[in-house]
Amino acid sequence: MVDRTQPQDERWTAVDAYIAGKLLGDDPALDAALAANAAGGLPAIDVSAVQGKFLYLLALASGARRILEVGTLGGYSTIWLARALADDGRLVTLELEPRHAAVARGNVDRAGLGDRIDIRVGRAAETLAAMVAAGEGPFDLVFIDADKPSNAVYLDHAIRLSRPGTVIVVDNVIREGQVADPASNDPAVKGTRALFDMLATDDRLTATALQTVGAKKWDGFVMAVVR
Numbered sequence: 001m002v003d004r005t006q007p008q009d010e011r012w013t014a015v016d017a018y019i020a021g022k023l024l025g026d027d028p029a030l031d032a033a034l035a036a037n038a039a040g041g042l043p044a045i046d047v048s049a050v051q052g053k054f055l056y057l058l059a060l061a062s063g064a065r066r067i068l069e070v071g072t073l074g075g076y077s078t079i080w081l082a083r084a085l086a087d088d089g090r091l092v093t094l095e096l097e098p099r100h101a102a103v104a105r106g107n108v109d110r111a112g113l114g115d116r117i118d119i120r121v122g123r124a125a126e127t128l129a130a131m132v133a134a135g136e137g138p139f140d141l142v143f144i145d146a147d148k149p150s151n152a153v154y155l156d157h158a159i160r161l162s163r164p165g166t167v168i169v170v171d172n173v174i175r176e177g178q179v180a181d182p183a184s185n186d187p188a189v190k191g192t193r194a195l196f197d198m199l200a201t202d203d204r205l206t207a208t209a210l211q212t213v214g215a216k217k218w219d220g221f222v223m224a225v226v227r
């Protein structure tokens with residue numbers, strides 16, 4: 001039961017646990033991934049379980065066969081997304097830190113998904129530019145969840161790697177409401193506001209954003225579809 005006298009963020013976490021208990025069930029592969037992340041000293045900044053399942057459902061609903069992720073960490077969201085792929089589907093995920101990528105490699109292999117996941121190490125802006133130059137894509141779904149100051153750059157590359165109908169999701173765009181503060185000097189907020197500026201004017205796509213609360217506190221995501 002959710003105790004109404006508890007602080008609000010504890011109630012959000014309790015409701016996430018309720019949803020996960022009802023709709024997600026036991027998941028040894030994902031539990032093992034989080035344990036390996038902790039053992040490897042990775043920060044616990046992965047999406048929550050219910051958010052991961054939402055990404056999985058988006059990929060499933062859009063029939064995604066090729067998925068691009070920017071920001072791998074230990075591969076927690078990668079595993080959720082890759083589970084929606086058919087056997088011949090592919091997921092490319094980009095990560096700056098070799099240490100994160102090594103943990104992710106172990107996690108996706110243990111989850112039985114290693115054959116369809118390509119982890120590329122380096123600065124995502126450079127990797128994405130190389131992918132555009134090489135004519136890679138189109139991807140059916142793109143999930144952007146790396147360094148927030150680069151969000152607009154990642155979005156621009158993502159559109160170039162898309163086709164009409166590609167779904168693009170960007171995480172952490174509400175930032176406990178700070179996104180609506182034009183005076184913020186936080187580079188992550190400024191980067192996210194630049195993302196919204198681009199979304200507002202770029203006629204290559206149509207977009208909205210949803211606020212969320214839960215185990216990851218008050219945040220939210222952008223969802224866009226390429227025209």
Ligand SMILES: C[S@@+](CC[C@H](N)C(=O)[O-])C[C@H]1O[C@@H](n2cnc3c(N)ncnc32)[C@H](O)[C@@H]1O
Nearest residue numbers: 046047071073076077095096123124145146147
């Ligand atoms: C929020 S975490 C990703 C979480 C992951 N998507 C999940 O939910 O499991 C962000 C990741 O982006 C990586 N990152 C930061 N700057 C980057 C850059 N310039 N290029 C590529 N990856 C970067 C960080 O090292 C970190 O692993």
